[in-house]
Amino acid sequence: MKKMLLVLLIGWCVPTPALSQESSDYALVQRFQATAKQISKAIEAARTGQECTSIAKRIDALHDEYQPHEQLLDRALYPETFTSVLTELRSQLTLRRGDLTMIEKQEVRIQELEVQIKELANQIQALTTQNEKLLADVQRLSQNVRKLTGDLFTSTTPVDSLQRLIVQLRKGLQDRDALIKTLIDSIFLKYDKDVEQMKESEKRELLSKVERYGIYSAIVRSLRDNIAFIEVTNLKGSDAEELSDQQARLQSLWAGIAPKLTALYSSAKHKRGETATVDSLFVQWSLKLNTALWRSLNMLFRDHEVPVIEFANGSEFVTNLGAYFQAQAENRDDEMRETRFKKFTAFNENIWLTELQNGWFPTLLKLGHITLQQKQELEEKYNAWRASVEPPTTSVLSIILILLVAILLGALVAWFWKQRHSHNDE
Amino acid sequence: MRGKAFIVGIVICVSILAGCSSVVLKPADFSWPIESVLKVNEKGLIQDQRHCFTLNVRALFYLETNDSVNITVPVRVIRDREGYYYMTAQKFKNVYVFEHVEGGLKLVNTILITTRGLGAPAFNQRAPYIQLVNEKDPPRMLTKDGIVEGGVQQ
Numbered sequence: 355m356k357k358m359l360l361v362l363l364i365g366w367c368v369p370t371p372a373l374s375q376e377s378s379d380y381a382l383v384q385r386f387q388a389t390a391k392q393i394s395k396a397i398e399a400a401r402t403g404q405e406c407t408s409i410a411k412r413i414d415a416l417h418d419e420y421q422p423h424e425q426l427l428d429r430a431l432y433p434e435t436f437t438s439v440l441t442e443l444r445s446q447l448t449l450r451r452g453d454l455t456m457i458e459k460q461e462v463r464i465q466e467l468e469v470q471i472k473e474l475a476n477q478i479q480a481l482t483t484q485n486e487k488l489l490a491d492v493q494r495l496s497q498n499v500r501k502l503t504g505d506l507f508t509s510t511t512p513v514d515s516l517q518r519l520i521v522q523l524r525k526g527l528q529d530r531d532a533l534i535k536t537l538i539d540s541i542f543l544k545y546d547k548d549v550e551q552m553k554e555s556e557k558r559e560l561l562s563k564v565e566r567y568g569i570y571s572a573i574v575r576s577l578r579d580n581i582a583f584i585e586v587t588n589l590k591g592s593d594a595e596e597l598s599d600q601q602a603r604l605q606s607l608w609a610g611i612a613p614k615l616t617a618l619y620s621s622a623k624h625k626r627g628e629t630a631t632v633d634s635l636f637v638q639w640s641l642k643l644n645t646a647l648w649r650s651l652n653m654l655f656r657d658h659e660v661p662v663i664e665f666a667n668g669s670e671f672v673t674n675l676g677a678y679f680q681a682q683a684e685n686r687d688d689e690m691r692e693t694r695f696k697k698f699t700a701f702n703e704n705i706w707l708t709e710l711q712n713g714w715f716p717t718l719l720k721l722g723h724i725t726l727q728q729k730q731e732l733e734e735k736y737n738a739w740r741a742s743v744e745p746p747t748t749s750v751l752s753i754i755l756i757l758l759v760a761i762l763l764g765a766l767v768a769w770f771w772k773q774r775h776s777h778n779d780e
Numbered sequence: 781m782r783g784k785a786f787i788v789g790i791v792i793c794v795s796i797l798a799g800c801s802s803v804v805l806k807p808a809d810f811s812w813p814i815e816s817v818l819k820v821n822e823k824g825l826i827q828d829q830r831h832c833f834t835l836n837v838r839a840l841f842y843l844e845t846n847d848s849v850n851i852t853v854p855v856r857v858i859r860d861r862e863g864y865y866y867m868t869a870q871k872f873k874n875v876y877v878f879e880h881v882e883g884g885l886k887l888v889n890t891i892l893i894t895t896r897g898l899g900a901p902a903f904n905q906r907a908p909y910i911q912l913v914n915e916k917d918p919p920r921m922l923t924k925d926g927i928v929e930g931g932v933q934q
Contacts (some may be wrong), residue, residue, distance in 0.1 A: 376911065376919045378902030379814045380856075429813030 383430040386420050390439050397443070397450050403458075406451050413443050474537040475567045481530040482575060488523040489582055495519065496586050520587050527579055528600060534572050535607050541567065542611060549617035561618045570615065570628055573608060577635040580604075584642045589650040591713025597643055598721055605636055647723075651714060658704055668723035672732060679735035683742045691744055698743045706736065810863035815903040820851045828857070835885065837867075843887075844872050858903035858910055864888065864924045866910050871897040875912060877924045891926050 393412050400406050417440055420427060427436040495516040541563050549557060564570065584597070616629050648666050655662040663674040681687075685694060718724045818826035824838035837855055838848035853870040860866065865878040865885055874892050878885035893901075893912065904911040909921040909928060921929040 376904065376913050378913055379904045380817060380902055383814055426813060432813075 379426055379430070382420075382423060383427060386416070386423075386427060386436075386439075387431075389416055390443060393443055394446060397446050400450055400454065403451065403454060406447060406454065409447055410444075413440060413447065416440065416443075471537060471540045471563075471567060474533050474540065478530055478533045478537065478572055481526055481533065482572075482579075485523060485526040485530060485579055488519055488526055489579060489586075492516065492519050492523055492583075492586050523583060524587075524593075527576070527583060530579075531576055531600060531604055534569075534576055535603070537567060537572070538569060538607060538611055541569065542614065549614050557618060560614075564615065564618065569611075570632070573604075573632055574635065576604065577632065577639055581635070581639050581642050584639070584646045587646070588653055589646055591709065591715070591717040594643070594647045594650070594714075595717040595720060598717075601636075601639055601643060608632060608636065647717075647721075654705065654709055654714075658700070660701060660705065668718060668728070671718075672724055672728045676732055676735045679732070679739045683735070683739040685742065694743045695745055698739060702740075808863070809861050809907075810859050811861040811905050811907055812859045813905055815856050815858040815905075817854050817856050819854045824848065824851065826855050826857075840867060840876060841869075843876070844869075844874065856901060856903055858905060860905075860910050860924070861907050862924065866903060866922065868893075868898060868901050868903075868912070870899070870901065872901070873897050875901075875922060879924075889924055889926065891922060893920065893927075 393409060393416065396405075396409050396412070400409060420436065424436045427439075431439065541560075549560075552560070580597075580601070587593075589597070612629055612632070619628065648671075651671065652662075652664050660678070662678045665671040665674045682694070682698070689697070715724075715729055719726065719729065812831070816828045816830065818828055820826055820837055820841075824836050824841075825834055826837055827834045838851075840855070841851050842848040855867055855869050857865060857867050863880060865880070866875055867878065868875045872893075873895055874890045876887060877889040877891065879888050880886075893914070894917075899915045901912060901914045904913065904919075906921065909923060912920045912922055919929075920927050
């Protein structure tokens with residue numbers, strides 16, 4: 355027992371090489387820097403709040419482990435210090451926590467968007483089916499109206515039905531376009547960067563969504579239906595403007611996603627032609643809209659039996675309508691005063707004020723088919739026509755006035771006569 | 781007359797000597813907080829970014845190993861408070877003490893540490909000494925003149 359105690363005492367008193375071992379300051383500094391670097395990388399790689407909490411503990415541990423060497427580290431790390439390194443790590447962690455919170459919020463938003471996208475796709479499908487039926491009905495009714503003559507067509511009901519259907523169809527098309535826009539926005543919101551900068555996995559994901567929700571076919575369908583709609587309907591000035599705006603909105607939407615779709619389809623040969631198809635449909639829509647616009651305006655004059663020579667563009671419209679005004683002002687047909695007045699009044703009330711001034715002129719100006727100067731030119735000629743016509747000489751008003759005066763005189767005479775007789779009787 | 785000339789001569793000499801005496805700025809501390817561990821490039825140069833110097837160490841390796849070409853280990857350098865440089869490397873038996881001279885370092889002392897060669901040497905600044913640690917060996921306290929604590933290991 356004594357021997358054992360002696361050995362223990364010697365062991366305690368005499369420092370062994372292992373006990374007296376001192377480490378290298380250089381190695382200590384290197385370890386500190388390496389650990390700080392590892393923590394920094396861990397912060398960059400952190401994906402959850404839990405990971406951030408664990409990293410915060412590592413920073414605290416680093417602090418506790420190396421605080422006894424703070425003086426050495428301050429000198430060795432110059433111009434940095436032990437405290438500045440730890441502060442930097444903590445700031446980096448705080449920033450990362452903020453980023454993660456934002457990312458988590460965005461992920462929630464993306465999940466919500468996914469649900470919204472599915473709902474939108476279903477709504478678009480339902481509207482497409484409804485629009486298909488409406489379009490078929492409109493086409494059928496239009497053909498009937500064309501076949502029937504005025505004599506046989508005793509009731510206005512079919513025409514009213516057609517108008518109602520057209521209004522419904524137009525609303526359906528507009529609603530579907532709005533849904534397509536929302537769907538596209540929802541899908542592409544997550545992928546706001548260029549396709550070239552996307553990872554392969556992101557590209558595959560986006561392409562799969564575009565195909566799953568039929569983005570391309572929805573746009574093509576919308577364009578074809580809009581073209582078919584224009585072919586079967588007559589427009590008013592405000593309609594033309596509305597349709598033109600609708601086309602501009604869809605075209606702007608397409609311009610936004612076309613480069614992305616082109617880049618996505620660049621690897622798929624069979625898809626390359628699809629974007630070109632959409633472009634050609636837009637051109638077709640634009641041409642059809644233009645044709646429908648002039649067709650409808652010509653129809654306006656024809657329906658009111660105003661013999662304006664047919665026109666197919668803005669210049670022709672100004673020239674031909676101007677020529678009509680001039681002919682009326684000069685009274686080339688040598689018409690009676692009353693007939694001219696009646697003709698002007700009808701034109702003024704049924705076409706000039708209601709259709710042209712309030713509908714077609716603003717549309718034609720906005721779409722750039724006529725200039726303000728051309729409109730003023732037409733107004734001048736129209737005013738010349740107005741100045742040349744006069745109301746009939748014996749107006750209804752004067753006849754009414756004469757009658758009123760006669761009645762008044764009759765009443766006065768009767769009153770005097772009655773007064774006189776009553777005096778004589780007394 | 782001769783005495784006067786002698787005194788004037790003495791005064792002139794003293795004045796000249798006083799003018800020539802060098803100014804010494806004291807006290808100074810040139811110590812580095814930690815050693816620098818510097819790789820030797822193919823030209824035999826070490827570069828210390830922190831202390832901004834470049835040095836050719838081929839002669840040092842030749843002195844230690846008689847080979848100035850196959851240099852594979854980094855040089856460990858530290859400077860003491862007085863400004864002397866201490867250098868060694870793995871497998872070296874000695875620590876070399878240098879002082880700064882114009883355009884280079886001049887060897888002032890070679891301190892034998894172990895005839896077996898150092899396994900994993902490292903310098904620590906322990907002013908006024910430089911501490912040398914090597915694996916499980918007891919640490920040695922060095923000055924430019926030699927080992928103060930520890931001793932030569934066979």
